Amino acid sequence: MSIVIPVYNEETSLPLLLPRLVPVLEGMGRPWEVVFVDDGSRDRSLALLKLAAHDFPGRVKAVELLRNAGQHMAIMAAFGETDGEYVVTLDADLQNPPEEIPRLVAKMDEGYDVVGTVRAKRRDSLFRKAASRLVNRTTALMTGMRLGDYGCMLRGYHRDVVEAMTASDEVSTFIPALAQIYARRPVEIDVAHEERAEGDSKYSVHELVRLNFDLMTGFSVVPLQLFGLLGFLTALAGFSFGVFLLVRRLVVGSELEGVFTLFALAFLVMGVIMAGVGMVGEYVGRIYQQVRGRPRFLVRRVHAGGGDA
Ligand code: UDP
Ligand code: MG
Secondary structure, three states, X not given: XXXXXXXXXXXXXXXXXXXXXXXXXXXXXXXXXXXEEEOXXXXXXXXXXXXXXXXXXXXXXXXXXXXOOOHHHHHHHHHOOOOOOEEEEOOOOOOOOHHHHHXXXXXXXXOOOEEEEEEOOOOOOHHHHHHHHHHHHHHHHHHOOOOXXXXXXXXXXXXXXXXXXXXOOOOOOOHHXXXXXXXXXXXXXXXXXOOOOOOOOOOOHHHHHHHHHHHHXXXXXXXXXXXXXXXXXXXXXXXXXXXXXXXXXXXXXXXOOHHHHHHHHHXXXXXXXXXXXXXXXXXXXXXXXXXXXXXXXXXXXXXXOOOOX
């Protein structure tokens, strides 16, 4: 069993994490390893992780990324270093209680290959919760994937699913959604959610928007299709309006106010075109990124066992 934990400037949470996690893992009576990824932290996180790797040789590993790659890419990097039959992801900030891991693993023992979690009583700000609900709904609608809670990262994946995920070298991805594609038997369970114990959320509003855009455009072409439909409807409306104006001109005679109606119409059409260009741009941007084929993350070193801490 491998536990994967992405870490970005979590020096205040880390000292609380292992003392809670290790007893849970020991209590389960099966082999375990914890793979931390230092996602380019600028505080003492890496030093603390190296110490942990030193203290638990063969148990705790710390993957050091060259620079910040984002939570999902950090998890991807860690996947490559795991060797457990089950891989469980967890946040470093203790918002996902480690005590829930045995329940998750029990589900995996029942034969489910992806175990998702839904935060039963979510302890986050009201704004954050509302934003998440909106994202969960729209994503479910657009991608056709039924996931109760995309944001909750306490999740279990079978080795096969992990292999499939690491083999898909998309540049921007969203791990819970990606896993859903490869899952044979997914299931969701309710888990407790706690307030962040220490430090602040590592996501700014801008990054959240970015991440959710990744989720939508990365997993469906519905935005593109919707736009096509919208464009068609607008064109149809414009044409009908033109016919109406022509008939009116023949019957009633020309009118000056019509100029303004046309203005409004022109702006409407321009707006739609601009939105369309933006949407197409988003996809083109992705193709560009993918074609460049840059590495998605760069592992500098893997710290394991005694000696190098
Ligand atoms: N994280 C990361 N890289 C980033 C941002 C976050 O590895 O660029 C980690 C962070 O250390 C934490 C987890 O991802 O372990 C979730 O981050 P956070 O708690 O800030 O997100 P929130 O709970 O606000 O969604
Ligand atoms: Mg958090």
